Each structure stands twice: as structure tokens, then as C-alpha cells.
Amino acid sequence: MSNLTKTSATSSDTSSTTTQGLRLGGMNWLIWRQHRAGFGTLLGITALAVAWLVYQRMDLMDYLTAHGWPDSEPDKWLPGVHLQRFQFVSYGLGFVPIVLGVFLGAPLLAGDLENGTAKLVASQSATPSRWLATKLGISSLVVIVCTTALSIAFGRWWGPTKYAPLVLGWSDGSAFDTTGPVPVALALFTFVGGVAIGMLMRRTLISMVVTFAFAVIVQVVWHFERLNLGHVVTITTHDGIGPSTTPHLPTAAIEIDTSLISGSGQTYGWGTCAQEASERVCAQKYNLVGWSVDYLPISQMSSMQWLGASILFILTAAVAVFIFSRGRKRIV
Structure with missing residues (x-):
């Protein structure tokens, strides 16, 4: 009986200590x-x-x-x-x-x-x-x-x-x-x-x-x-400057900038040909061969x-x- 009482008291003290330990103080x-x-x-x-x-x-x-x-x-x-x-x-x-x-x-x-x-x-x-x-x-x-x-x-x-x-x-x-x-x-x-x-x-x-x-x-x-x-990724094409020749970007990619590129690698703004008589004349004038697109992938x-x-x-x-x-x- 004495051992049981002692064990019960010990368990009670341990439980009390554990409870207090979980509380803020x-x-x-x-x-x-x-x-x-x-x-x-x-x-x-x-x-x-x-x-x-x-x-x-x-x-x-x-x-x-x-x-x-x-x-x-x-x-x-x-x-x-x-x-x-x-x-x-x-x-x-x-x-x-x-x-x-x-x-x-x-x-x-x-x-x-x-x-x-x-x-x-x-x-x-x-x-x-x-x-x-x-x-x-x-x-x-x-x-x-x-x-x-x-x-x-x-x-x-x-x-x-x-x-x-x-x-x-x-x-x-x-x-x-x-x-x-x-x-x-x-x-x-x-x-x-x-x-x-x-x-x-x-x-x-x-x-x-x-x-x-x-x-x-x-x-x-x-x-x-x-x-x-982010680190900007650039993709280029050399298939002409028609609308159907623009680069295909990965799914959900964010386009940062689009430029036209010449045979020498020089870039021109995408609106360069807006004032020219035709796309063909513009391409010959600036020696344009394709597109350059800067983008950020979702990856x-x-x-x-x-x-x-x-x-x-x-x-x-x-x-x-x-x-x-x-x-x-x-x-x-």
C-alpha cells in the first residue's frame, strides 16, 4: 500500500511537471x-x-x-x-x-x-x-x-x-x-x-x-x-522576319524583349520595318535574317x-x- 501511494504520488508529480513544462512562463x-x-x-x-x-x-x-x-x-x-x-x-x-x-x-x-x-x-x-x-x-x-x-x-x-x-x-x-x-x-x-x-x-x-x-x-x-x-534566356532564328518565323517560346514563358537580327548579328527593334515600303525592302535594307527573343522560363x-x-x-x-x-x- 505504501509503495502504491508512493508510485501514485511520483506519477502525479511527473504529470504536474510535464504540464507546467508545456506552459509559457x-x-x-x-x-x-x-x-x-x-x-x-x-x-x-x-x-x-x-x-x-x-x-x-x-x-x-x-x-x-x-x-x-x-x-x-x-x-x-x-x-x-x-x-x-x-x-x-x-x-x-x-x-x-x-x-x-x-x-x-x-x-x-x-x-x-x-x-x-x-x-x-x-x-x-x-x-x-x-x-x-x-x-x-x-x-x-x-x-x-x-x-x-x-x-x-x-x-x-x-x-x-x-x-x-x-x-x-x-x-x-x-x-x-x-x-x-x-x-x-x-x-x-x-x-x-x-x-x-x-x-x-x-x-x-x-x-x-x-x-x-x-x-x-x-x-x-x-x-x-x-x-x-532571373537569368534571361535568348532564343534566335534565321528563317526570315515574317510573322510565322518568330521563335516558339516554352509554355508559360515570359517574353522580355523581341528584336530583329541582321546577318552580322546586330539587333534592331521589332518596329524597325514599320515605316518601310514592305517587309522585303526592309529585310534587304538592314540585311535582316531573323528574330531574337529574350524570355524567362517558368522553371x-x-x-x-x-x-x-x-x-x-x-x-x-x-x-x-x-x-x-x-x-x-x-x-x-
């Missing part, structure tokens, strides 16, 4: 409790969005399979694909980095600096570095979990139709910025940028306004630099995404170093 608990409403809202909305995207993929796969996908031509199944739904969802996902930067990143430190919570933290035994690391770490983890889940779910929904440019162009922000590592990197950079802005401005509202402007600038710069992440999409994401991750790390460097010196 100390600084982690404090940060989670302080921001639990925002974190819970983000995680809840993400869960609902992912469930809806999973359902959309199942519905799409049933339809495609019934119409002979993947062996059938796109014109057999494309009419039944809800193109507007893809475009609307991708448009909404494009705002996720901005929303996270403005409503989570900007107030994260600005709110504590404005209402005096930072002074209270600085007077405790925990160091400012630990407080910053916990606050930034837990928030970043929530951002990564949410954006990764959305990226995977949307990528799987769009994946079966990725070779049909009419659904979503792979090089456009609607697909490129909402799948793979790019949405995670964009959201994390915008979020950490918002945290840095909030630390400098020290006022929640103005920090949110400035962060919104920062996020828009990031999106604009990213839009113009996106295609520069480069993944490598372009990881290259761009790597650049954004490096920039994010640089901003985080700035936050810790300034935070150790002047957090209140």
Missing part, C-alpha cells in the same frame, strides 16, 4: 499575454483562410480530373476555372505584409514606449535585450507561421493551373509574391521594419502611418525589381523566389540588429 508568458488578442486573431483568421483554400483545391481537383487534367489541353478545363476567384484571393494576400507591418509591427514597441510600459520593464530584473528578443521573437514566429501556412495553401490551390497564364501570371505579384518563400520574407521584412519605425517614432498612430508608407514603398520597389532576379520561378527571399531575409536581419543595438542603449 516568465517573459514568454508576459509577452504572449500582452499581445494575446492580436496573436489569437491572426492565428484564427489564418486557420479559417487555410481551411477555405484547402477546400478550394479539393473542389478544383475534382473539376480538373473530371475534364481530363493533366492530359487534356487547357481550353478543355479553363472555362470552368473561377479566374476572378484566384485573382481576388491573390490580391487580398498581397495586402498581408502591409497589414502585418502596420497593425502588428508598428505598435509593438511604440505602444509600450508611449504608455510607459517600457519604463516598467526597464526597472525589472530582465534586461532590455531579453525583453526585445522575446517580444520580437514571439511576434516574428506568429508572422512566419501565418504567412507560411497561407503560402503553402494558396500555392497548392494554384499549382495545377500554373502553366495557364490566363489564371495567374507566374511572374506577376499575384502568384510570385503569394507562393513559396516570398510572402514570408516580404511580411517579415515589413513587420520588422514597422517595429524599427515604432521604436524611433515612439508614438503608435504616427508609427502606423509611416509604416504604411514604408510598406507601400517596399511593394513598389519589389514590383520593379522582381524580374531582375526559374523557384530559384528567383528564393534569391529574392534571401535578400529580404538579409535586410530583415540588418534591421533586427539595428533594433537590438539601439534598444540596449536607449529603450525608454
Whole structure:
């Protein structure tokens, strides 16, 4: 009886220790409790969005399979694909980095600096570095979990139709910025940028306004630099310059530039012959022998995404170093 009691007590203690070990404690608990409403809202909305995207993929796969996908031509199944739904969802996902930067990143430190919570933290035994690391770490983890889940779910929904440019162009922000590592990197950079802005401005509202402007600038710069992440492929022909002699590009390839080429290898703009009397006269005048087309194949999409994401991750790390460097010196 004594052994049984001892065993029961030991099991109870072990169970209690295990239960406590699974709970947040100390600084982690404090940060989670302080921001639990925002974190819970983000995680809840993400869960609902992912469930809806999973359902959309199942519905799409049933339809495609019934119409002979993947062996059938796109014109057999494309009419039944809800193109507007893809475009609307991708448009909404494009705002996720901005929303996270403005409503989570900007107030994260600005709110504590404005209402005096930072002074209270600085007077405790925990160091400012630990407080910053916990606050930034837990928030970043929530951002990564949410954006990764959305990226995977949307990528799987769009994946079966990725070779049909009419659904979503792979090089456009609607697909490129909402799948793979790019949405995670964009959201994390915008979020950490918002945290840095909030630390400098020290006022929640103005920090949110400035962060919104920062996020828009990031999106604009990213839009113009996106295609520069790829390695341009050139294909040429020497079969004349008639319309039927233009090169045939791979499926879903993005055409960057088209030029006419002469026998000596010199290139001319595709509109060179527009003012000439005839195509034949133009060809003789410039010794034109064919076409030269620069393009990006869809096979480069993944490598372009990881290259761009790597650049954004490096920039994010640089901003985080700035936050810790300034935070150790002047957090209140």
C-alpha cells in the first residue's frame, strides 16, 4: 500500500511537471499575454483562410480530373476555372505584409514606449535585450507561421493551373509574391521594419502611418525589381522576319524583349520595318535574317523566389540588429 501511494504520488508529480513544462512562463508568458488578442486573431483568421483554400483545391481537383487534367489541353478545363476567384484571393494576400507591418509591427514597441510600459520593464530584473528578443521573437514566429501556412495553401490551390497564364501570371505579384518563400520574407521584412519605425517614432498612430508608407514603398520597389532576379534566356532564328518565323517560346514563358537580327548579328527593334515600303525592302535594307527573343522560363520561378527571399531575409536581419543595438542603449 505504501509503495502504491508512493508510485501514485511520483506519477502525479511527473504529470504536474510535464504540464507546467508545456506552459509559457516568465517573459514568454508576459509577452504572449500582452499581445494575446492580436496573436489569437491572426492565428484564427489564418486557420479559417487555410481551411477555405484547402477546400478550394479539393473542389478544383475534382473539376480538373473530371475534364481530363493533366492530359487534356487547357481550353478543355479553363472555362470552368473561377479566374476572378484566384485573382481576388491573390490580391487580398498581397495586402498581408502591409497589414502585418502596420497593425502588428508598428505598435509593438511604440505602444509600450508611449504608455510607459517600457519604463516598467526597464526597472525589472530582465534586461532590455531579453525583453526585445522575446517580444520580437514571439511576434516574428506568429508572422512566419501565418504567412507560411497561407503560402503553402494558396500555392497548392494554384499549382495545377500554373502553366495557364490566363489564371495567374507566374511572374506577376499575384502568384510570385503569394507562393513559396516570398510572402514570408516580404511580411517579415515589413513587420520588422514597422517595429524599427515604432521604436524611433515612439508614438503608435504616427508609427502606423509611416509604416504604411514604408510598406507601400517596399511593394513598389519589389514590383520593379522582381524580374531582375532571373537569368534571361535568348532564343534566335534565321528563317526570315515574317510573322510565322518568330521563335516558339516554352509554355508559360515570359517574353522580355523581341528584336530583329541582321546577318552580322546586330539587333534592331521589332518596329524597325514599320515605316518601310514592305517587309522585303526592309529585310534587304538592314540585311535582316531573323528574330531574337529574350524570355524567362517558368522553371526559374523557384530559384528567383528564393534569391529574392534571401535578400529580404538579409535586410530583415540588418534591421533586427539595428533594433537590438539601439534598444540596449536607449529603450525608454
